[in-house]
Amino acid sequence: MKAFFDTSAIVPLIFQEPHSTKATQAWCNSTLRLGWEWLRVEAEAALVRRRGNPAAWNLWRRVEAGVHWIEPEGEWLDRLKTFNRGVGLRAADAGHVYLMEGCAAALPDLVLITFDLEMAEAAKKRGICVFEM
């Protein structure tokens, strides 16, 4: 499976959370793992705010080292703004979906891995393939 990870599917790989089993399953079944660069900031915010210990930080570094980190070339925030006028997600969440859509245009079998219900719903409406929770 070629997978595009949202933050909601990465943090449960680090901390024991309700979606940890499914997130681990998605990780293990992925042959290609993509994620938006911003995810790294969100994941580290979760580590800080939930007081991750050194083991959690080590685990995060292993996860970080196993992902291809993606960012669009050139000026893309104006395109993201326009995109989100029709989608209506929170700002960073729109970024994840926008990038996923851009990557899926090149890789039609790409699957979005998210446990964020609102994001999953918005992605499905746009015809994006979403990992079944």
Add this chain to the structure above:
Amino acid sequence: MKVNSAELKTHLGKYLRAVEQDAATLEVCVRERTVAYLVPAQQGSRSGAAEDFPLLALKQAGMKIRMPAAASHGTSLPLPVLAGDGQVDVVSTDEMRKGRDW
């Protein structure tokens, strides 16, 4: 076909000819880790390239890609750990996202 970066640098012409004449894909490695693929120009732009060369397809779609640092791309991970707050029923990302609705 695999080649390490030093060998490629020394014999670049030979490998370019091989890629072109044999329509072969060259896997370029640094310390046993694959870092790049060198593909024939026509093959890289043919339809179906996404299946064989997903990263190339992403670059052609205008994406910048930072390659994984892990040699094995970290397929297996240790089990998740307990957060410092001791709670296991928290969905961290939901909490963060709820907190920044506006």
